[in-house]
Amino acid sequence: MAANKPLLRVLNGEALSTTPVWLMRQAGRYLTEYKQTRLKARSFLDLCYNPKLAAEVTLQPIRRFHFDAAIIFSDILVVPDAFGQKVDFESGEGPRLQPIIGADDLKALRETIDLDHLSPVFEAIQLVKQALPAKTALIGFCGAPWTVASYMIAGRGTPDQAPARLFAYRNPDIFAALIERLIEGSVVYLSRQIEAGADCIQIFDSWAGALAPAEFERWALDPVRRIIAALRIRHPRTKIIAFPRGAGLALAGYAAQTGTDALGLDTSVDPASAAAVIPSNVVLQGNLDPLALIAGGEPLGEAVAKIQAGFRGRPHIFNLGHGILPETPLDNVEALLALLRPEA
C-alpha cells in the first residue's frame, strides 16, 4: 500500500516526474477553516490535545489542496509539556514556558516522557489515518532536542536562541542531561506515532543554524543521529526527514553523519549546490521561499522553475523552505499546485 503513496516512493529513492508536495505548517492560520476550528478550542494546546479537532485541522489542507502528505497537527512543545514543564501559548505572542535556569529546574521535571499525556496525539494520528486518501502519506514529527531545549531554557522564542547557547557553554553537564532526556523522550514519542499510523517522520531543528560548529555537532547533529539510529532498530522501514534549518556549509556532513533518509532544505539553500554536495542517496525536500508564495505571479513561477531545475533527476519532495505564513493567499497555493501538477 505504502508503495502507492508518491511521497513514500520518493523517500524510498524514486525520482518522480510529478514531484510530491506538502507545505510546512499547511494546517494553519492561512486557512479560513482552520481559524473556525481553532475557535472551538480554549487554547492552542487544547487544540493539539483534542484528537477530533486535531484530526480535523490536519485533514483540512488535504481536502482543499490534495497535498501528497498530511502532517499531524501538533506542536514541538508538547514534549516539554509531557516532561512536566509548564507550556502556554499566549495569543499572538508565541510560546511561554517556565524557563530552566539551573539543575533544580531539570530535577523538577519528569525523568521520562509521559506518553499518556501525549495519547491524544496518537489518537489524532489514528483518526487521520482512517480518513486520509490512499495516496496521501501521514507524517509524524517532533522537534530536535536542541531546538526543543532552546525553548525550555529561554522560556520562549528569541532571535537567535542566545539564552540556551549561553546556558550550554556555562552548564554543559546540565545541558547534556537535558538533551539526553529529550533524545530518549523523542525516540519513544516518535515510535508511538509510527505505531499509531505515521508513515514517516520529520524532525524539525529550526534553530540548528544558531549554533557554532562544535556545538552544532554536539547538540544538533549527534542527538538527531542517535534518535535516527534508535528508530531504525524499532521501525527499520520508516523513513525519516531531518530539517536542520540554517545548517549551511554543514549540510552535507549532517546528512552523512545523521544517516537521515531525507534532508529538508531551508529557503537560503541553492538546490543545485545542495544536490552537488549532499550524498546522492539522501532525498532532498524543499525549498520555496514562503514570501515568493505570498507574492505569487511571476516571482512564484520563477522560483518554482528554479527549484524544479535544481533538483531535476534527483528524488525530490516539494515543500517550502520554512513554514507557510498566515497572510498567504489561498489562490497562490492553488497556483503553486497548478505549476507542480500541470496534468491534473
Next chain:
Amino acid sequence: MAANKPLLRVLNGEALSTTPVWLMRQAGRYLTEYKQTRLKARSFLDLCYNPKLAAEVTLQPIRRFHFDAAIIFSDILVVPDAFGQKVDFESGEGPRLQPIIGADDLKALRETIDLDHLSPVFEAIQLVKQALPAKTALIGFCGAPWTVASYMIAGRGTPDQAPARLFAYRNPDIFAALIERLIEGSVVYLSRQIEAGADCIQIFDSWAGALAPAEFERWALDPVRRIIAALRIRHPRTKIIAFPRGAGLALAGYAAQTGTDALGLDTSVDPASAAAVIPSNVVLQGNLDPLALIAGGEPLGEAVAKIQAGFRGRPHIFNLGHGILPETPLDNVEALLALLRPEA
C-alpha cells in the same frame, strides 16, 4: 608603512603566527568608557556625526586592548540618512526609518548620496588616523546594499527582513533602482573613507542569509561585486573584507564571484569546512561565537583553539562571528587576547 601593520600583511596574503585580531562592534556598550562618552551626545546619530566623539570611541578599544585594527565608529544607516531618508535610533529599540513603501518614496530621496552630510565621518577618520599606533590598521565600512535597503523598506530591523524580501518580489524594478543608488552611493562613500585614511574596508551584509538563492545572487552578491570592482579602479591597493552573514553553502561562490580580498565568516561556519571550499587566495576572518566570549573560561579556550586549528596555515584575521555583546565581561576580552598573544 602599511607593510608593518599585521592586519594589512594578512590581507596581503601572509599567514602570521600571531593572528591579528579585532572585534566587530569593539567600540561599544561593553566598554564603560564608551557609555560615558555616549552621554555627551544627544542621540546615537549625533555621536556618529560628531568627529571628536566618534574618533574618541573608535580609539577607546585600541587604548584598552591594543587590537590590530580600529574600525571607524559609525552606523550602516548613515547612508540612508545621507540619501535624505529620516533615520532615528530610539534608545533600546534599534533604528527607525520612514519606510519606503512605493516608487514615490524612492523619488522623494536624493538621486545621489550627500557626501557633505557624511563629512563628519571623514573628519573622524582623519582624527583617528593621526592618533593610531603605527601598527594599528584603520578600517572603513558600509552596509551592503541589500542589508541597508532591507532597513529602508521595513523602517526597522525584523527577524528575517521579510518586508524587504516581499517588496523585492512584488516591485523588482523599484527595488533594483534602490539597490542601484546604494551601489553608487556606497562606492563614493567608501572612496572618501579611503581618501580620508581608511587602510582597508569591510562591507557588512548582515542579512545576506535571509535571501533565497536567486535573490541572494541578485541583491547581495552582485551589488557587492560591483562595489568591489568600482573600488578596485579607484583604489587598487585597498583591501576589502566582505561579511555576508548566513551565506552558508553560497560562501565559496560568493568569495569567487565578488572578487573580495577577504571573507568574514559568521559564528555558524566551521573553519576547516570554510578553508576547504573557499579559494585559497581569499583571506578568512572570524569567527568566535560572541556567547563563548561572554561565557569565558574553558568554553572560550576550547572555541579559540578550534578556530586556530581550523585556520592554521592560512592567512587569518581573528574576529567574532557577529558583533560583541554589551554584557561581555572585559576580563574575558583580556583572556581572549592572552590566548591569541601568548608571547605578549
